[in-house]
Each structure stands twice: as C-alpha cells, then as structure tokens.
Amino acid sequence: MHQAPYGSWPSPIDAALVATRSGAPEYLGAIGDELWWTAPRPEEGGRRALMRLAPDAGGAVSVLPAPWNVRSRVHEYGGQPWAGLARNGGGPLIVFADFADQRLHAVEPDTAEGPGAAQPRPLTPLSAVGGGLRWCDPVIRGGDVWCVLEEFTGERPGELRRLLAAVPLDGTAADDRSAVTELTDDRHRFVTGPRISPDGTRAAWLAWDHPRMPWDGTELMIAGITSGPGGRHELTGARTLIGGPGESVAQVEWAPDGTLLAVTDRTGWWNLHRVDPDTGDAVGLCPRDEEFADALWRVGSRWFAPLDDGRVAVLHGRGARRLGVLDPATGELADAAGPWAEWSGPLAVRGTRVAAIAGGPDRGREIVCLDTVTGRCRTVAEEHRDAVDPAYYPEPVARTVAGPGGREVHAYVYPPRHPEVTGPDGAAPPLVVRAHGGPTGRTAMLLDLEIAHLTSRGFAVADVDYGGSTGYGRAYRERLAGQWGVVDVEDCAAVARALVAENAADPDRIAISGGSAGGWTAAASLASPATAGLYACAALTYPVIDLATWDENGTHDFEARYLDGLIGPRDEAADLYRERSPAARADRISVPFVLLQGLDDPICPPAQAEALLAAVAGRGVPHAYLTFPGEGHGFRRAETIRRAIEAELGLYLTVFGIERPDAPALDLALRPVDDHSNGAGGRPG
Template sequence: MPEAPYGSWPSPIDAALVAAHDGRPEYLGSLGEELWWTAPRPAEGGRRALLRLTPDGGDAVSVLPPPWNVRNRVIEYGGRPWAGVARPDGAGPLVVFTDFADQRLYAIEPDAPGGPAPRPLTPRSSVGGGLRWCDFHIHLELGEVWGVLEEFTGEGPGDVWRLPVAVPLDGSAAEDRSALRELDTDRHRFLTGPRLSPDGTRAVWLAWDHPRMPWDGTELKIAEVTGGPRPRLTAVRTLAGGPEEAIAQVEWVPDGTLLAATDRTGWWNVHRVDPDTGHAVNLCPREEEFADALWRVGHRWFAPLDNGTIAVVHGRGTARLGILDPATGELADVPGPWTEWSPALATFDTAVAGIAAGPGRHHEIVRLDTATGHCRVVAHAHRDAVDPAYYPEPRARVFPGPDGREVHAQLYPPAHPGLTGPAGTPPPFIIWAHGGPTSRAPLVLDLEIAYFTSRGFGVAEVNYGGSTGHGRAYRNKLRERWGVVDVQDCAAVARALAAEGAADPDRLAIRGGSAGGWTAAASLVSPATADVYACGTISYPILDLTGWAVDETHDFESRYLETLVGPLAKVPERYHERSPVHHADRITAPFLLLQGLDDVICPPVQAERLLAAVAGRDVPHAYLAFPGEGHGFRRDDTIRRAIEAELALYLRVFGIDRPDAPVLDLNGATR
C-alpha cells in the first residue's frame, strides 16, 4: 500500500458531513404501536424535531415544522420533553411537549382536522429562568398532565425550586399560574416525575438534595394518592435509597410491585421492591451496570413487558439490550451489531424498541419482537455516507495507571483504504477526555473521530477513574481527586501508547469539552503531565473552581465540586491549586479554546479569565466564541468551524502539510 505522512491523507469525511450527522435520536416512547422520539436538526439552527412512526410501514415524519424545538432546560441539561397517550375514542394520540424558545408546555392532536396546532397549557414567567417542565405523564381520567416543574423565584441560578405539579389539559393554566396544582409539600431540591401505580392509589418518584448528585445518592419516595377527582400525594415517605445508594430509575409492574435500578451492591442492578416494606430482591445479581448516571430526568434503562419479562440495558463498559426473566434471573441478549443502547426504551405488548449504535453504525431506532426474537431497524437506518473503509476499527483496552489502578480506554487507530503511514513511524495521537466527569465515552461510530483517523491521526478515548460503566468503586475514584486522577489516567494512556510504539511521543494532543475541557486544561498546566502533550483543544471548559463553585454555574452542579474536590470552606487552597487559570504561567503548549456565548453551565467568563492570564505571554493560542450556542454545539456552521479549527491546530503544531489545511490564527485572536 502506498505510504504518505500521517495527517496528510485525503478524506471524504469533511466537516460538513460531520455536522450533518451530529447528535442522535433521543427520548423514544410508544403510543400504542406508534413510536415517537426527538431528533437533531443541525441545519435548522440545532433544533430538536419531534418524529412520529406509525405501524403502517411508512417513513417517520416530523410532527412540527421549524422553529418548534422540542427540548427543555430543566437542570439545564434538559429532561424528557414530551409525553403522549393513544386515546381510546379513536381520536388519535394526544401529545404534550415543551418548546425550547419559551419553555412552556404545549398540547397537540396530530390527527385533528387541519393538522397539529399546538396550544399552550402553562403560563410564561419573567422571573429568572421562568417555568420549565419535564418528565410528564398524561392522565386522561383526571384531565391533567403530571410532571416536574422547575420554577425560578429570582434572578440567581440557585433561586429555584422543583416540585411535582398537575397541569390542566383544558388550557386553563395557560395564563394563570394559580391553576397549576402542586401535588405534594415534601420538598426536595431535585426530583423525577411521579409514576402512578396500576390501581391509581400510589405514586413513586426519585428525589435528592444538595450536595449529592443523583449518582451519589437518591431516595425512592412513595405516597398515597388521595382527594378524589383532584388528587394529591399524601403520607409521603422514603421507601429506599439514601446518601450512599443511588437509585437511577423506578417503575411499577402490573402486579403492584416496583422495579428499581439501585447500586446498593456496588453495581446498578434491577431489584424488585415491596412498596409496603421496601424489601428489595436483586433480580439479576451481576457485576454489571443496568443503569448509568442520571444526567437527564426521564432516562429509562429498563422497561417491563406485558409477558412479565423486563427489557434491560446492561453491561460493563458497554450498554447492550437484554431480556430478563425475573422469575429465574436468566438474561438473554439481543443479537445484532449494536453494542450501545440508549436509556430510552419503549414497549408495547411483547415488543420493545430502543435507540442503538455500534462501532460501525450510527444510532438507529430498532424494534425487537420478543415472542419471535426478530429484530429490525425501523427508523434512522444506518447508511454509510462514505466507504466504511475510512472508518477506524476501534478496540477497548485496559491500561495500567498510577498506584496499579486500571484505566479503561478505547483506541481508534488511523484508517484509510488507500494509504498507510511511513514504515517505522508511529502516528500522532489525540487523547479525548469525555465530559461529565461522571459519565463515559461509548464505543460507537462517530464521524468526528473518523474525520481525524481517516486523515492519519489516532484517537484514544479515555474512560478515566471516575467514569461510569465499571461500578461504584471505579466511579468513586474521582472523589476529591478531580484534576488529579483524570489527568493522570489520560497521561498514562498517552505514555503507554508512546512506549508501545503506537503513538508518536512528540505529537500527542489532548482535547475535551466541559469537564473534558477542564481535564485538557489541567493537563497542560500540571507539572507532572505538561510535557506529555504538544498542544490541546479546550471546549466550553471549567477553568476556575472557586468561581464555578460560588456563582458561575447552574443549580444542578453548583455543589458538585464538594464531591469532586472537597468543600470549598474546608479546602480553599485545593480549589486554587487545581484551577488552570491560576497557573497559566505553566502553559507552554499551543491551545485552541472554543466557547458558546450562551453557555450558563460553563459560562464565557471562565474562558475569558484564562485568556487574560495568558495575555502577553508567548503562547500560541486561538479563541473562537460562538453566539447563540450553549453548552455543547448544535448548529451545523458552529460544528464545522470548530472541527476545522481543531484540525488546523494539529497540522500547525505537528508540522503537517496538506493542501486543504484550514486557516487558524494562533496569535491569540478572538473570533
């Protein structure tokens, strides 16, 4: 095979193609045999469309035209933004959804004459972030929608409360806040939407309070439903959970018992819970995860089926779909090329549908008939936009880390059907640090990764200590050690690849967004790792821990650092010592800084503080700021510009020539 320098290979995977395939379907649900979900539209301003697939064999259709954007800002990351019911009178489905522009809850009847005409159900609010809604359920017999209300009481990010509320379906609350019914007075800072028992006499939900995050500890709440046609939740009590037990999901089953995904064994396993006593039985004891971090309210990792079995998403570092027999504990995995299933299962009769991807496939909507074992793609079918020979062939690896700990990573070596690198010359490698940090990088086809590997760069995604997917003990490795363990583990992978001859030790880069941006920046200022990397890409990062802990982020994560770093009042010096903004004098490697100007999670002031700290120093860098973008980029033009700028950085620093090299000013210019 012909040889060419790594990084110089021509590729059909351009930035426009990456942008067009950015994002994935989310929040799948069923209305009878219909499937509904949201899907990204990068070319339409980054909105989320609401799609509908009827069982007649046709294609999925977008229910609402632009600019309707089915998304909400509950806890800023958003929660389940729609719910629906198949009405028994033949009138077709009734669906409610939140629109991102005003955060109001709307109702539509898509089969009504003249098509869907959304009508508002909730009022506007001019206070702070207004009224926001998520994780709701329609109760036709009550004429109400039950869900989570997030209401701001002032202008500060912490001036907020969340509570379960009933919204009238008749629209009487559209201009009248007093028409909304608060369902209980058992206040918690965070909660999921209440689920009614099959007989309608009880309800359950999850709740937690600062400083805990939902993967640290949650409480399973249960209440009596009393009050006739306008019921409330009374006699609220904690059934299970606590400060060191994280319950990620709870669901009723037809016999009136509960299913809950709890990590009381050190792993998120599915338990059957007695609603009277709280006694729990592990239905499938395994050192595997049957849930993950609850970053978005309304995620669903398991779903009971009508035949008594349970569809479960499970795995260790992966997320496969299986069918669990609760009577025997037997678990049968669904066959096929999908190794990563999203927490968005939809069931009807003995069928289950989900959103699935694999190392060579984008996210698809897949339907399984458990009675026959037949599994098929019903929407978003994967189609190779280019010859798949340009895709990398990834593999999972475990590397030795400091103190003998394991470091999990996924390697994506350079791949090209017509070229190889010069013999005896290792390729440049980019170390990717995922966000969260209590999260993980899945092993799936990602055209952004293929953009680099098809040009001759290697990519290593590091699921550093603190990542999910490997049990609570691995997840807890980051407690009070953020900025240490994640930095060490990324460097351990980079050094191991160089020692193996798999990566060029002089052409290593680190990149990440959000918490990954923190890890990238911290790696460039750490005396123990700064010499590892030739450059870095830092996207919408946390850079100043003290500012972020005091008033520079949203309510959901405002106390997160107490676990990741320690209480600010007790260890203020730790906040200062680990913050990259206070050690900008240590940065010698060129870097690219990318920031959304509407980001309220990692606001621009953090990036601007770093820029001020490096001003006047001879450190090549560029800052690209994007109006209209929040935490993570959604618009196609932003995605294109960001990925081209990142490539330009690596080409410049690694000394690679190519005729189509994007232009990037590394003189500290802001654009």
C-alpha cells in the same frame, strides 16, 4: 496501498459532512403501536424535531414544523420533554415542552390535514422571574399532565424550587399559574417525574438534595393518590422507601403485579431489584458486577422497562451496554443479537416488542426493535446510511492499561485507517487523547464521524474512561472523589504513554481535547507537573477553568455543589480550589491551545474560558479563542459544528507541522478580538 505522512492523507469526511450528521435520536417512547422520539436538525438551527412512526406508515414523519424545538431546560441539561396518550378517536394527544418559551404545549396531530399542520396550544403560563417556569418528565393522567416543575423565584441560578405538579389539559393554566396544582412541596431540591401504580392509588419518584449528585445518593419516594377539593388529585403521606446519601437509586417503575422495580447501587453496581412498596424490602433480580443504569444527568432517563408478561427489558453491561430480556423468576438474561455494540434508552415497550436506540463502530445510532418472542432484531427508523465508503471508518479496540499504582484505566483506541494510504515504515501517528464530559459519564464504541474525520487523515484517537467514569461500578466512579484534576489527568496520560510505548503514537505529536468537564481535564493536563512535556497542544471546548467562580453564582443549580464531592467542601478545601484550577497554574502552560465557547452557555459560561485567557495573557502562549453567539452547552448548529471541527484540525496541523491543501492551519497569532460575529478571534498576548 501507498505510503504518506500521517495527518496528510486525503479524506472524503470533511467538517461539513460531520456537521450535517451530528446528533442522534433521543427520548424514544411508545404511544399505542406507534414509536415517537426526537431527532436532531443541525441545519435547522439545531432544533430537536418530534418524530412519529406508525406501523402502517412508509416511514417516520416530523410532527411539528420548524421552529418548534422539543427540548426542556430543566437542570439546563433537560429531561424527557414529551408524553403521549393513545385515544379511541381523533388520534393521539401529545404534550411537549418547547425550547423557545419552555411552556408545555398540547397538540393533536391527526386533527389537521397533512403532517405538521396541527397547531399546538399552550398549557402553562410564562414567568418573567429569572429562568421562568420549566417542565419535564410528563405523564398524562385523566385531565391533567403530571410532571416536574422547575420554578425560578429570583434572578440568580439557585433561586428556584422544584416539585411535582399537575397541569390541566384544558388550557386553564396557560395564563394562570394558580391553576397548576402542586402535588408535593419543595422539601427536596431535586425530583424526577412520578410513576403511577397500575391501580392508580400510589405514585413513586426519586429525590435528592445538595450537595449530593444523583449518582451519589437518591431517595425512592412513595405516596398515596387521593382526591382533593374540586376533584383534583393529591399526593399524601409521602415517605422514603429506600435510598439515602450513600445509595443511588437511578430509576423506578411499577411492575404489572403492583410491586416496584428499581435500579440501585447498594451492591456496588447499579443492579435491578424488586422493592415491596409497603416495607421497602428489596431483592436483587440479577446480581452481577455490571451496570443496569447510568448517571442520571437527565430527568426521566430509563434503562429498563417492564413487559406485560412479567419479564423486564434491560440495558446492562460493564463498559458497553447491551439490550437483554430478564426473567425475574429464574434470573435468566437473554441478550438481543445483531451488529449493535452499544444500546441506549429509554426503552419503548409495545406488547412483546421492545425498541431502543443502538449503534456500533460501523454505524451511527438507529432505532432498533426486538421481538421478544422470536428474538429477531431489526432497524425500524433512523437507519444508518454510509455517507462515504466504510473503509474510511476506524476500527476501534477496547483497551485496559495500567495507571498509577497499577489501577485499571479503560479506553477505546481508534488507530488511523484509510483504504489506500498507510503511514511510513516505522513511523507512529499523531495522537489525540479525548476526555469525556461529566466527569461522571463515559464514552461509547460508536461510529463518530468527528473521530473518523481525524483517523481517515492519519491521526490516532484515544477515548478515555478515566477514573470517575460510569460503567465500571461505584468504586471506579468514586476514584474521582476529591481527586478531580488528578486522577483524570493521570489516567489520560497513562493511556497516551502506553500507546507511545507500543509505537502506536508519536511522542512528540500528542494532543488532548475535551468539552465541559473534559475541557477541564484537558486544561488541567497542560498545567499539571505529572504531564509536563507530554502534550503538544490542546483543544478546549466550553471548559471549566476556574473552580473558585464555578459555584452557585457561576453555573446552574444542578451542579452548583458538584465540586463538594470532586474537590471537597469549599470551606474546608479552599486551597485546593485555587491550586487545582488551570487559571491559577497558567505559568505551567506553555503549549498552544484553542478555546471554543458558546456565548449563551449557562453551565460553563464564557467567564470560565476568559479566566484562562486572562491568566496566560502576556506569557507568549499561542492560542485562539472562537466564540459562537446563540450556542449553549453542546454545539447544535451545523455552521458552529463545522467551524469548531475545522479549528481543532487546524490546531493540530499547525502544531504538528502538517500541510494539507484542503485544510488551513489555525491562526494562533496573539491579537485582539475584533469580530465575534463570525465566531473567530484571538486574544491579546
């Protein structure tokens, strides 16, 4: 072991490696005895591949070749994009949404020779109006696919309607919108897909309306299923069973006995309840100060799954989530054993086996199966393989520090780590404070090669679950009500200052970074008097910058009224919208920053980033603006991810005065944008 300045350490974890390992499996489900999911393909244009694992197969196979991209754009964040049906002959039937045209397609993969040889056929039509027709959270029922329909009626982001619909599997709606049966009206702005009772007579779903977000308040809806003209089914007598403006029901499923299981935060925590489908009476099954769900950002997200024997597989925890099996009769909750520190859904149940997606500080997300009879857990797909010696991985520590007024602030701290190098005696490393997106979301203690890319070079990283984050109950979540740009900024600063006080961070070399809402927090931190002089630079990725224009015409419909809760109703808090925006406080920004922006982002469009550039123009603030054609909200292409990581590291090297032979400093010269084709450029000063 030898000493070298922090930030200068050699590392085998380069940006290209991080890019090729970016992403994780999603949308896990079971079809008979098979597991299906989507997997990232950053080197194939960032598409999501549909994967299949049969019990007798030697490994998982991709069902559809490129360029098929199994991903829905409902709410722009997407949702459950596929469903499958096991059949007695001919293999499974699969229905999926393709990202390119957003149509539902059907495919029968076992009817063609060789993996990927089957040809999908469209089930839904195209629409030239606005964002067209979009579908998600499907369930195959008889000769139809029941799902959420998002239909644009005009060109503006908010000119649309959402409802439950039935799409015929025979393809008659592929060119005929009238062949789609509308199961509900559009009285609610937002709905999730239907959950059908075991006897097929009733359906349940969730609904909510502006200005609420689903973590503020939702309604659990229930309706009868009857046969209408031509034998088509209808939903009748729809009514609210539980929920409302102050109660967030995050998921609903039918239990085998015909009762409903729902996660609701009526106790202040998202806990699992049994709900009488006739009366709405709800009984807590495992009352704990823990979360059994998370924010419903994607339609169809699931954190629990009923088992045939009456038990329930659940994801639960305070901060980190574990997989457990709950016996509702006794309240006993038995957790799965193994090296996985963080579990995520959806859960896929096959008899007595439960599959989930899990990872930990030393491994990326894998697909893990729990045998609920033996208690044995094992990785069955997407197995983590170390690309480098694990000695280069950081060893994170969960921390709770005191914020303003003594409030608790949660974070994961990743100290520098290298098998052969350490820092000089008495010196402290440079620190990167990371603010997660959402802001209603959280970070997780997982192996993140983007973090390891920094820690293996001698940087410390702090991932902050600032007030407003999920995982710690409704009260913690609501700390951000009316306080966005205040509480999140203060909490990130509290973590940085606590690490400086412990000599775990160099007070002169602290950066803040974030994407989306995290980009807002990072930009707001540069402009806040509460953090003056704390940060030396910032990396901002597709950030929210100008609250005045991030409205129903400046972002997508899902978040068009989000600021009502985070800032206040526009007609009552107009001054706050101006005062909080970094664009309006640019005179306080004096340190360098880099802006990373996808040019096809409908959530935080380039106009947001450009508002900051216009605000600092002529002020002598060094900065760089890198744009990426074809990228939206969340970078998916390997070349984009690589360039973004290199730019962020280049910023830190430039500002912190670190020289490395393997990484160039970032050009922060104030010059006009002269080439968008390579995704790089400055802005006029």
